[in-house]
Amino acid sequence: MKHEVHVGKHVGRPMERVEDAQLLAGQALFCGDMPERDGTLQAAILRSPHAHAEILSIDTSEALLQPGVEAILTGKEIKEDSDPFLIVLRQPMDQWSLATDRVRFVGEAVAVVVAKDRYLAEDALDYIKVVYKPLPIALHPLEAAKDGAPLVHPAVGSNVVSTRHFSYGEPDKAFAEADRVVELTIDYPRNSQTPLEGYVVLADYRREEQVYDVQSNFQGPFTVHPVMSKALRVKGPQLRMRSPAFSGGGFGVKQAMFPYVVLMCIASRRVGRPVKWVEDRLEHLTAAIAAPNRIIRGQAAVMNDGKVIGFRFEQLDDYGAYLRPPMPGPLYRQHGIMTGGYDVKHMTITNRLVMTNKTPSGMVRGFGGPQIYYAIERLMQTVAVELGMDHLDLIRKNLIPAGSFPYRAAAGALIDSGDYQMALEIATRDGKLDELKGRREKARAEGRLYGIGYAVVVEPAQSNMGYLSTINTVEERHKAGPKGGNVAYCTVNVDALGGVSLTADSLPQGQGHATVLSQIVADELGIEPHDIVCNMERDTQRDPWSIATGNYSSRFSSATAPAARLAARKIRAKMAKIAAHFLKVSPDKIDFSEGKIFAIEDPQKTLRFSRVAGTAHWSPGELPPDMEPGMCEIGVWSAPELEPPNDADQINTSLTYGFVFDYCGVEIDRDTGEVNIDRYVTMHDSGKLLNPLLADGQVYGGFAWGVGAALREEFVYGEDGSFLSGTFADYLCPTACEVPEPLILHMESPSPFTPLGAKGIAEGNVMSTPVCIANAVADATGIRDLRLPLTPAKVAALIQGQEPARPKGNQATPPMELSDRGIRGQGTAFVAAAPELVWQTLVDPDQLARVIPGCHKMELVGPGSYRAEMSLGVGIVRGRFEARVSLTDLNPPKSAVISGSLEGPLGSSSGSGNVRLVAVEGGTRISYDYGFDISGKVAAVGGRMLDGAARVLMSQFFQRLGSLTEGPGKISAAPPSWWQRLLKLLGIAR
Amino acid sequence: MSQLNNDGRSSVSFILNGNPVTGYAEPRMLLTDFLREEMGLTEIHVGCEHGVCGACTIRMDGLPARACLTFAIQAEGHRIDTVQSLAQPSGVLSDLQLAFRKHHALQCGYCTPGILMSSSAFLEINHDPSEEEVRDMLSGHLCRCTGYVGMVRAILEVARNRISA
Structure with missing residues (x-):
């Protein structure tokens, strides 16, 4: 396409957002606020406490009797009513919207209760009895990828479900000729930008129409619409997906809700009423989604002058328990641009995809970019260190030269425009790099730990819908047919009085799309942005949509925005033709301004915008010959540059490629290990900016999450696969105190491939900021292996060495092998009753039931073996458990070993303890020690409180034991003192 | 102290954005759910339900409070203000x-x-x-x-x- 820079009266200017009045007044309707039909039921989901287990049985009979419960669905009903979801790979790894025969991660949906309200639905969850048989787990990607690892999907025969090798240029030659090879392996953690609004689904099965009418905050892409409709066994139009105009943040995350859409559709069909489900925060953090954690072994072939001539990347990407479409997108989304901002012609890539017993991976802002740029930019910093070169000089030496755009990168990206050298010059000058270097020098002279980091990112936008087919071999691709493009829609309507409205396919998640669309259309039609009503709702039964519809890959500026201009231009052309007809001039001599349409050469010849629009509605007979009546136009846009992968496995993964250059100074507190960002500069070339204020908003937001990913955020799993980051007190999002204000700089190299010259800008900083901060920490400390997040504890350990082990006390040997998180404790108590009496209480089920806190029922199920039902709580989590307890090594009335397990909807636990009874004066001294592991919801949210809770339970236990054996008030941690014995003798005390 | 009705709910009366209101809530009902479901205030946004994210913050007798950590019945007799209280009645924003x-x-x-x-x-x-x-x-x-x-x-x-x- 011919290059054209478009600056209009409104496009390119900072403007307040047309969305904000509603939001600020609290009147914007989010999905959870949408009106519900009378009789709508609410759903709550029972989730797996195990990382991997067979489901032996599910008993819902008692739960069905609970108040308000209308239905309960399990995997059995789901298998009856739906087909497994299609997946990208041809591998036997079926998945439904509920677990069927086994669970594969903590938090996997096992059953859904549909009830009158959410409180009652959650109450009933406690009464569903699921018997699990725990299985060995595959947790760490490297371990899971080994032969003999426990298999997440046994039918596949391996946890590595896809391996592909790619070679570009002459990598072997490059590595043979290199002066040296520099290598670095990185291990990028799991995280997510966690929108503040969780998933919401309101499904209504219309039996007579056989239509599933769904309102949700699903954000697209609609590539999964066919996945959902096929699972539901209906044709596309029978699955009506509606989205409200407002969504409480997306960041890609709201793509992965589609299994819940199907689940609620089936529930609605079963109960014959609408069913609504609102995800809570624990569900979201535990089970919604995570960006894949990835291990990348990177190698650079380097000449002594700093020129990098080749790269090798071996990637192992962890997709968790299921491969939900469009996974493994993050592994291929950046494929064409794996050489980053550098002019490197020779490269190999090996992509391996591993399944583990963790939450499925999915779309998160950056979509594989943070992982890859962490590898490339950490590797480049390491090259600089090894060569003894300044990092920035090394970057300069290797950047793609100015004047070589459009530039075809080794793996196929067609980088549209840029001037990277100029960007560096502006950034170092306007960001005052010299001053920052001075600060570093001064800090170091004072003995402080200070470092400067750099990062270079080529920011892709608007994904090529064919990128994922790169995972298939050339032969497979030929068989399946070519895939490419990215179709965008915008509809502009002008009513009979000249009122302008539009709809578009971008499903905004807060970015201000309506504002930009109104700017674009206002410019074309000579009206004001506030005169245009933008309806950003989407309805697949009513609005045009394609598989590319949605909010992802920063596609708005380069996909939906051009579609809007196309639609507006069609309207403009039509109105110009009508006006020309009336004014008796040629249509190319017509212009639009301030609500008027006039002859350029004779502005006296003018018509009101509304008058021209009205003609198309009121008097189609007056229109110029051959013109269609009405005034509604659809703009459809797909860029021709988005070609399918070629036979050399080259793929132009994106339409536009912006440029980001960041640098920062950080100081590390030697005592606490805290990383403080002293100054952060972020330089962007995103082509033409459509609204600079909105563009800066994307940079600020991406930067804030970049800071979170660098320093705080990680989804943490225990060694048993339990999930440990279930609250916002465990998963630490940065607040206003942790996010400094970065200095944002811009330059504009318009994209020749998009009509407005714009590129994406929303994802650059989530790719650049984590590695920029890590490079600064590497510069400050000289440490090479840095794993994010760089929390104070982790950094302190790196700079100070590991803390010495806790001194050995007189603690008894732990009764069982425990993970690091296992709860251990010991103590003594005194009971004013003889050991024999205490013993009798401990072995009598009825008595024991009264002693154990929260126990409702206890029965003897075998010699020394009990089954109990109890209610327990830790912090905010309370629920019912089934306990199995056995007494072994009985040495009445002196000692016993108690071991057992707890199982409930909130989690499971197993452990054991020793109890010793010693007769002392006035009663029995009981000494005990215990150790147990814990998983499930209790572990996810209660981790910080478990030790305290265990101590409280123990003290309650002995208090009750004391009451029962000797009457109330007879328990103390120590035998009665001589003073108490004296009082007793005197009859003053009992 | 309000009495429990036979359906397990008790009446709750308070001043909401300047107007006296009365509703019925189970003792366990959260103020977030009460304001959204019973009072129809969709500006009450629920983000975490454990008091960290602050999305549900209201003002109770003038002081900021987490509606998700407050039971509906705790609002009895108090003044509760939401974001609706900021703009002028005509809709002009503050x-x-x-x-x-x-x-x-x-x-x-x-x-x-x-x-x-x-x-x-x-x-x-x-x-x-x-x-x-x-x-x-x-x-x-x-x-x-x-x-x-x-x-x-x-x-x-x-x-x-x-x-x-």
Whole structure:
């Protein structure tokens, strides 16, 4: 396409957002606020406490009797009513919207209760009895990828479900000729930008129409619409997906809700009423989604002058328990641009995809970019260190030269425009790099730990819908047919009085799309942005949509925005033709301004915008010959540059490629290990900016999450696969105190491939900021292996060495092998009753039931073996458990070993303890020690409180034991003192 | 002390955005659910239900409070204000809301009503805050979209304008 820079009266200017009045007044309707039909039921989901287990049985009979419960669905009903979801790979790894025969991660949906309200639905969850048989787990990607690892999907025969090798240029030659090879392996953690609004689904099965009418905050892409409709066994139009105009943040995350859409559709069909489900925060953090954690072994072939001539990347990407479409997108989304901002012609890539017993991976802002740029930019910093070169000089030496755009990168990206050298010059000058270097020098002279980091990112936008087919071999691709493009829609309507409205396919998640669309259309039609009503709702039964519809890959500026201009231009052309007809001039001599349409050469010849629009509605007979009546136009846009992968496995993964250059100074507190960002500069070339204020908003937001990913955020799993980051007190999002204000700089190299010259800008900083901060920490400390997040504890350990082990006390040997998180404790108590009496209480089920806190029922199920039902709580989590307890090594009335397990909807636990009874004066001294592991919801949210809770339970236990054996008030941690014995003798005390 | 009805709910009466209201709530019902479900206030946004994110923040007798950590029956006899209390009855937005709009202090807007409640209370107590104090106040809230920059600017600007007014 011919290059054209478009600056209009409104496009390119900072403007307040047309969305904000509603939001600020609290009147914007989010999905959870949408009106519900009378009789709508609410759903709550029972989730797996195990990382991997067979489901032996599910008993819902008692739960069905609970108040308000209308239905309960399990995997059995789901298998009856739906087909497994299609997946990208041809591998036997079926998945439904509920677990069927086994669970594969903590938090996997096992059953859904549909009830009158959410409180009652959650109450009933406690009464569903699921018997699990725990299985060995595959947790760490490297371990899971080994032969003999426990298999997440046994039918596949391996946890590595896809391996592909790619070679570009002459990598072997490059590595043979290199002066040296520099290598670095990185291990990028799991995280997510966690929108503040969780998933919401309101499904209504219309039996007579056989239509599933769904309102949700699903954000697209609609590539999964066919996945959902096929699972539901209906044709596309029978699955009506509606989205409200407002969504409480997306960041890609709201793509992965589609299994819940199907689940609620089936529930609605079963109960014959609408069913609504609102995800809570624990569900979201535990089970919604995570960006894949990835291990990348990177190698650079380097000449002594700093020129990098080749790269090798071996990637192992962890997709968790299921491969939900469009996974493994993050592994291929950046494929064409794996050489980053550098002019490197020779490269190999090996992509391996591993399944583990963790939450499925999915779309998160950056979509594989943070992982890859962490590898490339950490590797480049390491090259600089090894060569003894300044990092920035090394970057300069290797950047793609100015004047070589459009530039075809080794793996196929067609980088549209840029001037990277100029960007560096502006950034170092306007960001005052010299001053920052001075600060570093001064800090170091004072003995402080200070470092400067750099990062270079080529920011892709608007994904090529064919990128994922790169995972298939050339032969497979030929068989399946070519895939490419990215179709965008915008509809502009002008009513009979000249009122302008539009709809578009971008499903905004807060970015201000309506504002930009109104700017674009206002410019074309000579009206004001506030005169245009933008309806950003989407309805697949009513609005045009394609598989590319949605909010992802920063596609708005380069996909939906051009579609809007196309639609507006069609309207403009039509109105110009009508006006020309009336004014008796040629249509190319017509212009639009301030609500008027006039002859350029004779502005006296003018018509009101509304008058021209009205003609198309009121008097189609007056229109110029051959013109269609009405005034509604659809703009459809797909860029021709988005070609399918070629036979050399080259793929132009994106339409536009912006440029980001960041640098920062950080100081590390030697005592606490805290990383403080002293100054952060972020330089962007995103082509033409459509609204600079909105563009800066994307940079600020991406930067804030970049800071979170660098320093705080990680989804943490225990060694048993339990999930440990279930609250916002465990998963630490940065607040206003942790996010400094970065200095944002811009330059504009318009994209020749998009009509407005714009590129994406929303994802650059989530790719650049984590590695920029890590490079600064590497510069400050000289440490090479840095794993994010760089929390104070982790950094302190790196700079100070590991803390010495806790001194050995007189603690008894732990009764069982425990993970690091296992709860251990010991103590003594005194009971004013003889050991024999205490013993009798401990072995009598009825008595024991009264002693154990929260126990409702206890029965003897075998010699020394009990089954109990109890209610327990830790912090905010309370629920019912089934306990199995056995007494072994009985040495009445002196000692016993108690071991057992707890199982409930909130989690499971197993452990054991020793109890010793010693007769002392006035009663029995009981000494005990215990150790147990814990998983499930209790572990996810209660981790910080478990030790305290265990101590409280123990003290309650002995208090009750004391009451029962000797009457109330007879328990103390120590035998009665001589003073108490004296009082007793005197009859003053009992 | 209000009495439990035979359906297990008790009546709750309080002043909501200046108007007396009465509703019925089970003792365990959260104020978030009560305001949303019983009072129809969709501006009450639920983000975490454990008091960290601040999206549900309201003002109770003038002080910011987490509606998700408050039972509905605890509102009995109190004054509860939501973001609706900020704009004039005619719908004209307050200086704080307008400053948020001017500085693009919101994107998805889900956290915004809660942040406006904390900020409005803060500015009543602290007329001339430093940036550090504003950030400290905002640290009771999570925003995942904006990086907080626009909010800090907006709040500082409102404080300056009120002083010079």
